[in-house]
Amino acid sequence: MDDFASQIYTQVHQIPIGKVATYGDIAKFSGFPGYARQVGRLMATLPEGSSIPWHRVINSKGAISLTGHDLERQRKKLVAEGVEVSETGRIRLAKYRWDGF
Numbered sequence: 001m002d003d004f005a006s007q008i009y010t011q012v013h014q015i016p017i018g019k020v021a022t023y024g025d026i027a028k029f030s031g032f033p034g035y036a037r038q039v040g041r042l043m044a045t046l047p048e049g050s051s052i053p054w055h056r057v058i059n060s061k062g063a064i065s066l067t068g069h070d071l072e073r074q075r076k077k078l079v080a081e082g083v084e085v086s087e088t089g090r091i092r093l094a095k096y097r098w099d100g101f
Helices: 003-014 023-029 036-044 068-080
Strands: none
Touching (some): 003 023, 003 036, 023 036
């Protein structure tokens, strides 16, 4: 695993239950500001059953980027952790955003 991926996975593991972070937040906290898209790609390529809490990472608009069945799967995981998620996948960042500390 390269250093970039290792740093990203380390940050994602630190997001507490009941909180979310944006792809950009994770890039910034990992020391790679401006690499939000690459964070998204890493989350999208995780193997099924990964222990990394990928579902806690959302887009900068405060929404789940996935669609269809995948959106519903991520939504259910977040709701199970106490995060309020609309039917369309919107999350109130002001309430649920993790500050990285």
